[in-house]
Each structure stands twice: as C-alpha cells, then as structure tokens.
Amino acid sequence: MVNETQHACSASSSSRSDGGSSSGSESSKDNSRCSTPVLDADRHERLREKMRRRQDAGDKWFSLEFFPPRTANAAVNLISRFDRMGAGGPLFIDVTWHPAGDPGSDKETSSMIIANTAVNYCGLETILHMTCCNQTKDDITGHLQKAKRLGLKNIMALRGDPAGEEWEEEVDGFNYAVDLVKHIRNEFDDYFDICVAGYPKGHPEAESYEADLRHLKEKVFAGADFIITQLFFRPETFLKFMKDCQAIGITCPIIPGIFPIQGYHSLRQLVKLSKLEVPQEIKDVIEPIKDNDAAIRNYGVELAVSMCRELLDSGMVHGLHFYTLNREVATTEVLKRLGIWKEDPRRPLPWAVSAHPKRRVEDVRPIFWASRPKSYIYRTQEWDDFPNGRWGNSSSPAFGELKDYYLFYLKSKSPREELLKMWGEELTSEESVFEVFTCYITGEPNRNGYKVTCMPWNDDPLATETNLLKDQLEKVNRRGILTINSQPNINGKPSTDPIVGWGPSGGYVFQKAYLEFFTSSEIVTALLKVLKKYELRVNYHIVNVKGQNITNAPDLQPNAVTWGIFPGREIIQPTVVDPVSFLSWKDEAFALWIEQWAKLYEEESPSRMIIQYIHDNYYLVNLVDNDFPLENCLWQVVEDTFELLN
C-alpha cells in the first residue's frame, strides 16, 4: 500500500519536486486556479491510460455495448439501465452508430445524444461508434466536433456497411476505417482515444485472414489505441487471432467481444449480419430448445461464462467486452458469475461523478439536487469550470433556465396513469396531498392500494440513508411538513461505511443534519418563532414561489453539510447548502408541483386547484443543524413548532 518514492533534488532552494510545472515568480499567474484534491486517478486518466493501469495492476475489467433506442420512452429506459449497469463498474460503455437513424442529430434517440447522456448524466466512460462510408469529410468532421463539444473522448472508428451492393471505392473518400482513423488524428491530433474493430475470423469481405490482419495493423499504425473484436464462439478463435496479431507487430490491447446468446432469433439475426457461422456443437444444443427463451438464455450464460473463464485464464486477456443487445439480465449474470461485477462499488464522492472531461474536477454540489442529479448537470452544462469557486460567495454563475422541461432526462420515468394511481386520481384537500407524501415515506400502499414509489422531486424510492430517518419523517409529513430532501448528522464514520461512506479508504466522513420541506405560511410563522431560540445552531432558508426569502445565513455564504477527511489529502467537502443556488432550485422545486403533478388533472378541476394553491402559497424551507456532534435538533425544532401551533 505504501507508495514510497525516492527522488533526489538539488539542494538549491528553488529546486522543486516533480508535480510543479512552473517555477519562479511567473508561475503566480496560475495560482488563482482552484486546484482540487484528486480523489481518484480514474477521474483524470484517459481511457487508454485506465486500461493500461488496470492491466499493470492485474485487475480484470469489462465493458458494455448498447445500441441507440427507437423511441423516447425506450431512451428513458435505456438511461435507467445505464445507471443500474453502471453500478457494476464497467470500464466503459459504447454506443453504436446507425447511419439510418440520424445518429449525429439532437434527437433524444440519436447515438450522439445517448452517448452524451451516458457521459454527462450517468458518469460513464463512453465510446461513440462512428462510420465513415458514404459520408463527406465535412459531415464526419462535424460529427467529431460535436462529440468533442459534448465531452466525448473516445471514438470507435468503423467503415460501416456500404449502401447498396454496387459500392465502389471513392478516390480521396472514406473507403475504409483506416481513413477515418487518419482523419481523426489529422484533424483532432491526440484528443480522442480511438478504437477499431478486429475480426477473429477475418472480415467477411477481406481477401484472406492474413490480408485482414494487415488491414488491422494499418488501422493501429494509423493511430488506433486499442481493438475490440467481433463476436466469436470459441475461445481458441480469439487466442489464435491474438497471437497472430502479436506476430505481425500489433501490440495495443485487444479486447474480445463476448456475445452471451440470449434467444434464438437474436442469435440468427446477428449471425446473418455478421456473416459468421455458428459452430455445430452450439446449433445442436439450441435447435431443440429454440422456443424456450429461458433455456436458451441459461445455456447462453453457461457458454459465455466458460468461454470468458478460459480467456481470462489464458493470461492474455485483461478485459471483456459484452454485446448486451440493450438487455440486462444475461450479461449481468455472466459478470457476477465471473466475479468481476462490483457488488458494492466504492463511491468516490457522495454523488455520482460526471465523466465529462470539463467536470472531472467537480467536487462540490448544492444538496438541493441530491435526488435530481441529471437536472443539476443539465442546468449547469454551460458552466466553464468545476468546482465553481467552491461555491464561495458571489461567484456562482447563473443556472440554466427551466424552459426545457420536455427533455427526456428531466421527465418522470412513470407514465401518467401510474402517477395518477400513486398521487391520487382525485384530490379533495391539502391533507390528501399530505397523505401522498406520507405513503412515499412509509412505503405503505395509499388508500387505493397503490404504493407511492416516486414523487415529483424524487424519481426513485427513498434512499437507504434517508430510511434511517423514516419514523420522524412519517410523523412530520402527516402534519403538513412535506419533506423532499433530508440527511442525518454523522460525526466521523469510516469512509468505508456501507451506507454513508464514500471516498478513499482510511478516511472519516461527516454530515450536518439537513431537512428540506414545503409547508404552509401558518407553520412558517410558528417555525420562525421557534428558530429564534436556536440562534446560529440552525441555519435556515425559507422562500416562497415569489422569491420572498428569509434566512440567517451570514453574508449568503455556503454551508458545508457533507465533508470527508482522508489520509494525505486536503479536506473534501462535496455537498453544500448554498443560498444563491437555492433560489435557482426554488424555481425548479415549485415548478415541479405544476409540471409533474397539477398537469395530471384537468384545468379548473378541484385536484388541480389544490396543487396550484400549494404552489402559490406554501414556502420551501431548508434547515441545517450545525452542531453535528450532538443529537440532531431539527426534529425538536419541528416538534416545538407544532406545539406552538396547538
């Protein structure tokens, strides 16, 4: 564990150890830059470096391939799948490029936008496929520029299928993947990591296996960083291919493409497209069970596991690439059985870090968007710098407007009918709204027997950590303190704690208790009287939809509410209650009442008017108990408030 570096420095006082890029008084130009404690080498390495580091360390890894969805709803589902499968710790995912589907467009289903979402909103290292055949140089450069702009750092350079049968080479055109590789290196220098495809059986159109190997070598020598192979059915196919590559001087990583058979028809289609032949021993097993999906999938998993084991045991393979067909079960099972799915990945920070290169240094966010991280990323996408002055007073730039509610990653995952069942076909009073909040907290079915599994402010069931506060939350929601965000206080738990831990091991994490809720002006009046007694122990911000704002925060400074102390590092304070951004959050939090809830009902309907009334008259309140080593006093504050009202 000990990284003992010895480096001799000259004895002169101006000598510097490495790591200092500048010296002398000129260096001071850079000093105002906020340099962030690096939590995790992963965040600063490019993909090919991560790959090399994993290989050097002897760590086995995996990656996942997806294709772009056809509909917006399918896109929402795919993104949830990214989040779930991302939790298993893939080194990267990749998104295929479908020339027919307008892959470079801004449509929510385009390859470009799906890859953008994976990088920026799901925090996944992502490779975007790109084909060059039948496209102009300008088109391709345009796609690459856009990818760069969106924060994509990796391209899989492919030829693509020629349109029609009469394809002929164009002079000076993009005829082969190697042309695209050269173009990327010419136009974008070393910005992108480039991946190319390898064919363990030779490309079906190649003159010969050997000729195809020579083409592959050309692609690598033109600037490709690594190779992912076409699928294959026998481990020896890949191992022979790998040795043949090495024999002709290809030294970059070669990652086997694994295709767990998931069904009879998908296999037939894939085989047709790839012009591969299924070995007789596999056909013999599959044909008799071709109508039994579960049996085929079980067989596919067995087959993949045994092939992967053989590959890994060979010592020549460090990573496995999975053709998921956008499905979860089979691939996840193979990975779990291989023991390379991370059951409990260590969180580098208490929130999911975006993989956008510009955001890699981001290490602090306001707590308000804790349940809406994608919205936060969306609304701060125009920012140039992260962290943003550590949220120091007056340096927060403006948040993006709320006008883009239609954007699919800000919408609820549930359809209208489901939301109505959860939140009430008909509301009769403010109390029926209290009930919805209470059912969400308790997990009990509502009066119509439906469980409330999401709310406009929380698209997922209650977090494990929030569950610690469940009993108190239930009590206060019943009485009209409608909680939308909270965290318990923590006075130095190990950074490896399974529920609240984050960051490198050997550290300690801390939190101040936090509670955020909507409530009536009547309750706010009583609350303010109670808060006077607590003086500076409790910081509060209370705001209504019109922006009337009551606070005791000194000089509008941010309050750090989550922080961690680690060996050999500066202190990390990843979550703050920031008074300035609270006013941007306020707009979003109030708007969700209308956009997600009120609009479920007819205009002028009583249900809609109840939500509208709450929107117009309630206050959004947040409370921080600064005395984190003592028992959380926020429940007492609320208790005192109710008592005062009685």
Next chain:
Amino acid sequence: MVNETQHACSASSSSRSDGGSSSGSESSKDNSRCSTPVLDADRHERLREKMRRRQDAGDKWFSLEFFPPRTANAAVNLISRFDRMGAGGPLFIDVTWHPAGDPGSDKETSSMIIANTAVNYCGLETILHMTCCNQTKDDITGHLQKAKRLGLKNIMALRGDPAGEEWEEEVDGFNYAVDLVKHIRNEFDDYFDICVAGYPKGHPEAESYEADLRHLKEKVFAGADFIITQLFFRPETFLKFMKDCQAIGITCPIIPGIFPIQGYHSLRQLVKLSKLEVPQEIKDVIEPIKDNDAAIRNYGVELAVSMCRELLDSGMVHGLHFYTLNREVATTEVLKRLGIWKEDPRRPLPWAVSAHPKRRVEDVRPIFWASRPKSYIYRTQEWDDFPNGRWGNSSSPAFGELKDYYLFYLKSKSPREELLKMWGEELTSEESVFEVFTCYITGEPNRNGYKVTCMPWNDDPLATETNLLKDQLEKVNRRGILTINSQPNINGKPSTDPIVGWGPSGGYVFQKAYLEFFTSSEIVTALLKVLKKYELRVNYHIVNVKGQNITNAPDLQPNAVTWGIFPGREIIQPTVVDPVSFLSWKDEAFALWIEQWAKLYEEESPSRMIIQYIHDNYYLVNLVDNDFPLENCLWQVVEDTFELLN
C-alpha cells in the same frame, strides 16, 4: 444574534439574490477564482468601515501610536512590542514620520519599513504618518506609491514642522496638510483612508481657535475620513472641541488623543513641542514627586483612566487613541482598567493573519513555518494570490530565496552571548546538542544553569498547545529525535476552546497529530521499517540537506492537518502539510543550523564541526497521524523505532 434578512426576488428563474455580481453565461469567466470563506468581516473592510461598524455596534475601541526606533536592535524590540500589544486588540496602530530620519527609505528603522512590518508581519491595521512641508510633489508621490506597494492603506496627512524660522508659503507648494489631503485624493483616488490632526485648543500657529476649526473643516472636505486630536489634559477640552466641530458641519469620526503621563521629563518635552500648557492642578501633583518615576506613572495612569471614563461616558466617544511613546506598561494598564484591552482575543485562524490587502483572503499555510510566521510572510511576499490554490498540487509558486538572512525580522531576538549561554559555549558531542533540545522542551536550566528559551527554529518559549506533549517530547529529544514542531490530535473541540480554539464561535476545530524533527540516518533507517507497518495511517516526508526525499504522500498532495467546521460556512482548513513547500522549508530549516548556531563558534572549532556534521548528515522528518479520532500513534512509532534499534 440572528441576522434575518428579508429580500424579495422576482419569481423568474434567472433572478439572483444580492451577492451575485454576475449573471448569464458570461459570468463563468470569473468562476475559476478561488473564493474563500470569509471568516471575519474585519479582514475585508477598510479602516473607516471598521470604525463605522464598531460605532454602530456600540463597541468601544482603542488605537496606539508609535514612533520609529533609532537602532536596528530597538526595531527588533519595537516589533516584539507590536506583537504583544497587538494581542490586546487595537483597531489600528500608527507610526509617526520623522523627516530628519529618512522616513521613506528602506532602512530597518524608517517609518515606512516599520509600518510595513506592522502591517505585513504583525498583521496590524496601520496608519503611516506623512508630512508635506518642504517636500517636492514627486517626493511625496513617491512615498505614497511605495506605501501602496507595501500594502499600507491609511495615511495620516500632516503639514510637519517647517525647517527653520523663516518659513514662507510656497506658491503651488505643499504649505498645509490640506494640500497633502487633496494631493492624495487627486493622485490615488479613494485608495487610502486619510486621517488628519485636530487641535482641541486650536493649532498654536493658528490665528484663532475658530480659524483653526475652519482649517480642519477644509481638510475634512478635501477628503479626510477621520480626525485624531492632539493630546489634551481635561475631558471638557475635547468635548467642547467636538461640539464645535459638529456645529460647523464636521461629521466624520473624531478620536481623542490620550497621553498617559509617564514621567516628568517626557511630559516637559512633549509640552514644549506641542506648545500646550499643563493645567495647574496637574503641575501641583507632579512637581513634588518629579524624581519618583513610579509615582508619576501611577498618577498618569489614574488621570488617564478617569479622563477616558468621562469621555466614554459622554456617549460622544467610541474610540481612544494612545500616545504610547513606544512604551508598554502605562498604556496597557489604562486599557486593562478601562476594560477595552482584549485579554483573550478570539483567533480568526490558528495563525496570525497578515493585514496586507493582498493577503487578506489568505486562509491556508504550510505547518512548517508555524514558529516562524514572519519568515513565511517574507518568503512569500512576491506571491500574487492567497490562498494559493488551497495548496492544490502543482500550483505553489516558488518561495523567496534565503539570501536575505540579514533582514532584522528573520534574526534571533537574542544577542550572541545569550545564545551561547543557552546553546553551549562549547559542544563536545551530538549528545550535547540533544541536551539543548531537551532543556528547551522541559524548561529546566542547562548544565551551566541557563534556561533555553529559544532555539534557531523557535524564537519563543514552547507554545501552550505544545506543552500538552511535553513529557513525550522530552523523552524523544533525549534520544536524538530533535523535535522542532508538533501538534496534538484534536477530534472536535469547541472553537471557543481557550488553548486550541480559533474561528467564529459555535464551531468545532480538529487537528491531526504532527511531529517534525531532525534525526540521524541510523534512526531514519529503523523508522522507515517501522512506518511500513502503519501503511497509510501515517504520512511521512523524510529529506536530507541534499534533497534526498522519501515520502508516501499520494501524488504530492497536501494533507490538511488543522481544520474547522462552523455554522453557515464552508470548511476552513488553515494548516496543511504540503510536500512541495516542505522542500523550501527544508532549505531554511537546515540553514538555521549553520546561520544561527554553527556561526556562534570559531571556524574549525570542534563545536562548529559538530553542528556542521548534523547539518550535513541528519534528516528532517515529518509525520502525520491521519487517524485523528484515535489515540495519537506517533509516539508509538518513535517507541517502536527505538526498540528496533536496541
């Protein structure tokens, strides 16, 4: 205590509460600026604002006037006095301007350099006096530019005494203080706060009391911010003067100049210079006791206390200005009896903050210079920004060179003879050096009966906090672990703790245990073996004079070793162990062996050769125990090391 601000904001999402100077995407240009949590409004206000805030809050304050010393030794003493009297919490000090003494020069005794030292090294808000009579415009502008460059923000604009008796007004020259006030405002706009002198009895050369009041009004209307008065003997003199000023429209603060009588001769001299008359009732008391200094001083203190009480009780006086005559006892006693001397001033940070405007945002320093803050300030004076990227990796600029050893504020306060008595007229072995270190720790006299009250690395006796570690320190120094810096671990003590507390009240302070020492290569070898067992719990840096450097710090990142958590604020981490600056400190720490210790002895003498041997062969080691909630393991590390050696 609760600062409840209500401010209405428009409901639009782009609306901002105040405090945000920028909006829209253009604002992001400023975002990379590291904005620091403001601990203390004092650090960002100019003097006239501080004065106004104190007045509004009903706080009484005091200020202290000093004159520049004649000799370098006297300068060293005066600076120590600044440190001691600064601890009582003056709102500012001022340094007089002696035209005959080359006041604008770089001499260590010049008014300019003394004021510079007060601001930059002692962290005191400082007014520099400046006279204009018989000087050219260019001279004056040059002095003002230099003052600005040094970080001085306040000027007391005076005419000064004309040279000789035949003084005549010069056309277009600087004939009166008002000319200097106008000049400062013309040339430097609002950069400086300007103070002018008021004469409660009228200036001795003025045509009349009324004419002098009109002159004063001119000075104020030309741009002066406040008035300090000449001394006076009766409170009613000042109170009448103040009413008369108000009557003619002078509304700025008027601060009474208080002169505690400290001796017969100094009183007579002052009276002669100021052309004031001592009231008969005072003469009557003083004349009979004129040879009894103590009696006169006691009387002077009584008189000053009663006059100050009357002034403060009038409700018209908020601050008192003391003519100290560079003496400590009388003024301190008056202040203590008035109850406005701060016995236990709250420390805004664990180290003394410099008052240079550029350094006001400084909130983190390396721990190495903890006992040599003036050297740290000196060596970082060329830096453009504080904090310096929060010491994030690779952004520390170069430290100033060590060549300027002659600078008086880097020298020891003790003369050579005293140092020899403390550190040994003759050294016979390395062990006799161990003894010196041990005596410094224990406070016991050395074998010749002298107490060791300072060391080359610590110009003062052991800090109260270090005293907590005294027993362990003694043990290890005896055995050749020559400690020069240490702090205990602290797991969340109140920020108001009298020994280790700092920062605003209501917070919690934390520390990681730290130990820094010189030791032999033999001990280092054993230590490194022991440290392997502790893995990342203990971070270490071990370096010799040649710069051979052994460390387990990840990526040369700084390790925060002192931090505080406060209500409504980001986390403050004012002290770090920074691997890069450690190499600059190493040069200084090793050089002190030679410059301060070895050079006490003759060249080629055995004593000198022993120190030279240590300098050439020992290592400088620092250790941090990252597990601050557990018992400090560093003593065990050292214990294990000794055990391994036996």
